Amino acid sequence: MSLLCRSCNQCNGSGAAHQPIGDVSVVAAPLQCDRSSHACLENGRSGETEQEQSDGEDDFTAKPGKATLAYNKELDQHCTELLNLRDKMVKLVLKMEKLCTTMKGVNDLDTFHYGETGRQMPLFHTWPTGCFYEISVELLEMYRRELQLKSLIVQEIAHTRSCDLMMVQLSSWLYQPYIEEKARLLVESMLLETGHRVL
Known part of the structure; x- marks a missing residue:
């Protein structure tokens, strides 16, 4: 039994060696999968982090902006x-x-x-x-x-x-x-x- 890649759920199990550990068979050789999906996930996570930071900065700068507008x-x-x-x-x-x-x-x-x-x-x-x-x-x-x-x-x-x-x-x-x-x-x-x- 071969394990699927947890990130993209795509794996080419042909030619992969498995080592049994108890009742579970794990892949000993590197899995063949599409690494672009990993990059997309990492980019998505970093994008969400940057978005949260930018939202925090917007919230921080919104109040001074409103105060300046009211003053003007x-x-x-x-x-x-x-x-x-x-x-x-x-x-x-x-x-x-x-x-x-x-x-x-x-x-x-x-x-x-x-x-x-x-x-x-x-x-x-x-x-x-x-x-x-x-x-x-x-x-x-x-x-x-x-x-x-x-x-x-x-x-x-x-x-x-x-x-x-x-x-x-x-x-x-x-x-x-x-x-x-x-x-x-x-x-x-x-x-x-x-x-x-x-x-």
Whole structure:
């Protein structure tokens, strides 16, 4: 009786010598079988081991990946809010430019009709037309420079790694260094002069 190969169950028993051990006959000569099936089995086992290792690595790296994705999503949301604020500032500066252009047109028309000295009776309480235009230009320059600063902060804040630099950017955003203290006084004075603000 010849034993079959345990790996592939294929054996060519022709010419194989058997040595009896008790009631069982074992093959003394090497068995003739297809060794490719052995290689397939070994490759299959090694493939399963590599698959298990890769699955373990995937499970290990999945959590950091999810954390990074959540962080990027939150950062993107904050950057979107900053962009929306910047867009509102752009619209505000554009309105100021249009108003400044209107004031320049009124001043040029007044100069054309009444010369450099202007009209004897001012359009409003006491200020000449040129004073409104000068203050409009001054306020526009303040807000234009402030818009440039905030646009730069919006571009760089997401790439800043230094905590000190981030605090500087935050302070610059909150305290508006280019908007001078006299800006509010100038606006209130214009409103009083035109009658839009009552004492």
